[in-house]
Amino acid sequence: MAQQSDSGVNAPASTAISAETLAHIGKAHVQIPGGFTVHAKLKQLLEKREQMSREGGIDWGFGEIAAFGSLIMEGVPVRLAGQDSRRGTFVQRHAVFHDRANGNEWLPLGHLSDNQAKLWIYDSLLSEYAAMGFEYGYSVERPDALVLWEAQFGDFVNGAQTIIDEFISSAEQKWGQRSSLVLMLPHGYEGQGPDHSSARIERFLQMCAEENMIVANPTTSASHFHLLRRQAYSRPRKPLIIFTPKQLLRLKAAASSVEDFTTGTFRPVIGEHEQLQASAVERVLLVSGRLYYDLLSTRQKTDDQTTAIVRVEQLYPLPAAEIAAELAKYPNAEVVWAQDEPANQGPWPFMGLNLPEALDRRVRLVSRPASASTAAGSMKRHAAEQDALLKQAFARK
Template sequence: RVLDRRVAMAGSGGVDWAFGEILALGSTLMDGIPVRLAGQDSRRGTFVQRHAVLTDRVTGGEYTPIAALSENHARFWAYDSLLSEYAAMGFEYGYSVANPKALVLWEAQFGDFAQGAQIIVDEFISSGEAKWGQRSGVVLLLPHGNEGQGPDHSSGRIERYLQMCAEDNMTIANCSTPANYFHLLRRQALRSIQRPLVVFTPKSLLRLRAATSSVEDFTSGTFRPVLPDSGVAGKQLDPVGVRRVLLCSGRIAYDLLAHRSDNGITDVAVVRVEQLYPMPDSTLPAVLSEYPDTAELVWVQEEPANMGAWSFMALHLPEFLPGRALRRVSRRASASPAAGSGKVHEREQNAVVTAAFD
């Protein structure tokens, strides 16, 4: 059924996140670039979404579809690594240094599991080039999202990675569409200068009907650091009438868009910041220039106030948006990344979304 759905997506659109990722990896192989994917349950995918390797339940034989695209494509490796983030991430970092022409990806089972490899991030991934001139194009895939799963499976700790960002040492992204994720991975594979890429990948968006992309979104365009407002019910907002612009990143955009649509709100724009670092310091001002200077700017995040991207944005956004005030809507500051109760989570999430429009 998974393969049948993907065949249908390839023809009629509605491409979901997992298939968009497979398209990125497969097309990269066709371009002659080797791809190595490793992590905890990465062949199947933690959320049973990827199915990069298929296993015959009768014979136990394995088949890897994107490893058989043609006779001349580059090699693809997919490994389920041991549950030692420190060892596995360190190995993939080393592999990316030794084979700079390959696209090397390491995936955490949940984003916060990468904390077990914090030494690798601190000593090598974030600062290896600054200290030793040692470049790496390793990609970290960190599932992230405050979705009621409790404190230990919610946050990939965006704030920690952003705190280490300076001198264009790495790229931090939190994409909200499969097509933009596709173009991000392709850009990483094809770029001439090797820099680490940290991607906060989705969980619930993997199966959210609204989080799909058309075929045309894959066959044209490039990665977009900022996604402008998508309109309401197929109609673009009148920019002159916009009183507030909500800036956000990742999954919460869909909650904001759904609330706006359900309540017929047409004077609030939702702008998605897909690349958190390097800051989109030319793209974002261009998008915001479409709206009146009097429009209020609000950063909305589902993470607590002391986590997520807020501290980084509060420090850096004013530098290229002079004279514009920026306020925050989020959960209150917390010692824990998320509530331990599903009911509390839902109440908090609804409060954040409602406050963004009040």
């Protein structure tokens, strides 16, 4: 019955919310119940969220909370389960608070309006196969809800590969079974070693065909916000794989203004933000995820005016038209795909196969060399690799 009622086509033109709604969600964080004892450090966080909701500088944690809060105010149930998801593995979410004196719980989003939809946030057991399988089934049977599963680190998703292969990637094609399950997989090369860096972007992209799922790697809190809201309202329903950040959770450059939440929608491609002289641009770097900020910092330090940087926020379905539109601004530039991951991993195996054909032009790669391991095992080696990668991205032969 759930599948029969899950019909129609909808692509929301806007996923913005009003400034009043954003401020209301922020204010809920300082309306602490009487007699509830909040840890002093967390009280500062609550006050900061209220301030962000009015003044901007909205970080990743509150941007996500704003997506959840606005959806339940609009009548869309939200269910998130995962490994340490109430607090967040990186202490960024804090969706549920505990009285430090008696252990009582307080959910700031629990009383936004009288007729709001339900919000469930659970810390799941450390069985990825069981937990993801349950959330997949829940999503199938609740087409009205935004259902999410989160890994503690992205590579923990390995434990649920059977669910991904059998259901998430192909259930619609095999059985006509639709799901809009969201997988949030922390991913980022910051020197944490082989077991805490990669969520295996290449594996998901290898399974992509026939528009069977959406794969995204957003770079700002507002981009993440709009992506989640778009997912809640888009029809027909498709699974969404988000490679969520670690470093960007608190990076000021990745924070967003109030206006970024009250206007627009998710942009699969974000063009160059500087007013470069188009005819002087010799190279366009296409990049997805946190490497963007390293490239931006390097360009600023070297005062490079001949390299444009374009962010690909959605990896699949491949936004070829949007990428082509950005490249058309720079008629004299070569095109380079830059990534943190080794050459045989990350987006490149998919991009290298599909992007040159879609653009009808050559695309060159800048990355770490191909590797059997996902990442280096020492911070020193990681730093040396990163330095070499950044130099290569801007070097001129």
